[in-house]
Amino acid sequence: MVPIHSRLLVPILCLLAALGIFSTSLYLPSMPAIGKALNASMSSVQLTLAVFFLGSSLGNLFLGPLADRIGRLLVAKWGLTLFIVTSFWCAESESILSLQIARFIQGMAASTGPLIARAVGRDLYEGHRLTQYTATIMMVISVSPAIAPTIGGFIVSHLGWEMNFYFLMLFGFFTTLMVWIWLPETNNYRKESTQTFSIFKNYILLFKDPSFGLLCFVLSVQFASLFCYITLSPYLFMSFFGWSALEFGYMGIIGALGNMAGFAFARRLAHRIHFRQGILMGSLICFLLSLVFVGACLFIPIKAYLLVLYIVCFFCISSLAVVNATAAAMNLYPTMAGAASAMVGALQIGAGAVGSGLASLLPVSPSAVGLTLGILSFLSFTAGIFIKR
Template sequence: MPFSSFFRTALVLGLLSAIGPFAIDMYLPALPAIGTALQADVGAVQWSLTAFFLALGVGQLAYGPVSDRVGRRAPLLFGLGLFIAASIGCAVATDVRLLVALRFVQGLGAAAGTVIPRAVVRDLHTGTEAARLMSLLMLVFSVSPLLAPLVGSGVIALAGWRGVFWAVALAALAGIALVRRALPETLPAAQRSSGQGSLGRALRAYGVLLRDRHYLGLVAIGGCCMAGFFVYLAGSPFVLIDHYGLSPVLYSLAFSVNSAAFFVSAQFTARLGRRFGLAQVVRVAVTGAGAVMVLLLAYFASGGERLAVLLVLYFCASALMGLVIPTTTVLALEAHGAIAGTASALMGTLQMLIGTGAMAVAGHFASGRPLPMVVGMAAGALTGVALTWLTLGPRGMARAAQAAR
């Protein structure tokens, strides 16, 4: 594929993937204001975030097999339409329970933009070329955590928190135009699974994946990275704004800088993978991130309180995790090209459930102070280290090779 076409594909897929996260990241600076406006406590407002993540995970289970059967474009267009309708509902909601329900529906729509672009990458490439395309996709995708909190702060200042939902509805409408004009179908009709007995076929495909220990290990490694990030995502608005006194704009800048570390480092995955091997990249990056999080936990457990330490050390951990997510994604999908949509869906669902579960558990211990949040982040990182050496250590790689044969 020529570079211009390669980059154009990454641009389209990255922008489509960013629409759902944009609805999260623009929303973060508004959490305290939503609680005040709807007379809801912190826990109730956080449920509007949790509901979105749950739907984002569960919805992928449907989109993956459907996209393997009917192609990639149609379910993507459906999901974007559902996202728009739910976003408009959120914009006019007057009760926190209704907002939570509509956020769930919004997450179901956003799931299409999460699972299908990964399947498109597998349709087009494998190996280091897939890692290269996935990294470029993530570079484009990075506009969400880098710009969305800042854009959200600006929208909130001009139009209040409801303006955030009108803005993401317009973004999804632009996404529909992008799909129709710039994303050709990547799964030819001859390669699609038959519609006859589609439910049974989907269940069999999921059965194949759930018996693949190597696939599940790689999915869980990525899920542990996401778990630490989800804990930070849910806790950081209250820790940084309420505890440390940052304004919504300064919070958005701090969030964006840490996100930049993740997405910039992701651009080195293909180059490092060609030189050292993708599995070695994952081993080193996960171990390094775990070591950094141990340092961060030790600092706050010993009574430290400096915000700079939190931001600098998490910046380092984010950079290392940026080498993990695209690499584990490529490795997990490598052997499942015939059911790439289903494999991508199960991956997204399991990782989203791992992250959401971690966020829910951490929420029970949240106090608005840094230590409980850091404990949750470190727990995710250290679990990822253990899973990496079980999955990609000598014994794990030998089992995977034997299963492949």
């Protein structure tokens, strides 16, 4: 077994952590081409995205306790192998139904990546070192939504939509190879056999813990904020402000850089502040920032650059709450890190769906975005107050 201080360990875990978001972002530019090639409606093509998230959520809940029982390494190996197979299935699909089924199973397989990355991190680190590790992983994840659509757009323009899934297959193969050769088993608490009752018992224990519940609530609110903005952003910048598609694409890169800066800042602060302080600080500053922005919307005409400045600052600062809440939740249960990781991942996905649904109810205006993000930040701050020190 490779020693856990191997220099390749963190890069491997970063690849695993980025698997889910990369699998989503890469194929987004392919959606119109898929509709034409498979003679499918846009709603049917969009369903391939929804079923991917559903599969990912269910995969988290099933594979997390399994990783506690049989080990991280075995779950990672077989999950990644299934990801390779389903990526090939997606590329070879000749009907939209076949693609939808393949994407659902691919979502389950892709959930292995971030799930194992969080669990292994908890096996190896605790306290401020776990916060630093979490911030590093999230810095890498934040890059994926910026670069993956660019790569996907180039591939679909020159090689066809199928090649995006072949690219995912190669990405999965490379990650699997790294895992099989260099990733060590880090779970020292695993048992020899699985018991269905024990799997559900772990989730019951997590649900009964008020601190874990509050930390998950903070994370859910933060991810609802993110997906609420993501869902509204094309209409805000392209319809409300009249930006071109190219200009809007640049906004994704700017946002990713802001997130990276936030996660880097959270990493530097990890050894200086407690989890709870990071959550309260990040949530409160975001709330006050939103109040100022909404106030500005009432008295002056808001230009696009002011909205960009607000959004970049908001999600840069909110990274402080996200990193600390994730690390704190994972820090609570070293013997059930897989189940805790699964719960965190599943709730993030569910909160993203709620945030997207919330966005559909809002008017397309900067003030509506600022008010909504401000309210969600206040909820995050309120939950943080009740988290035990």
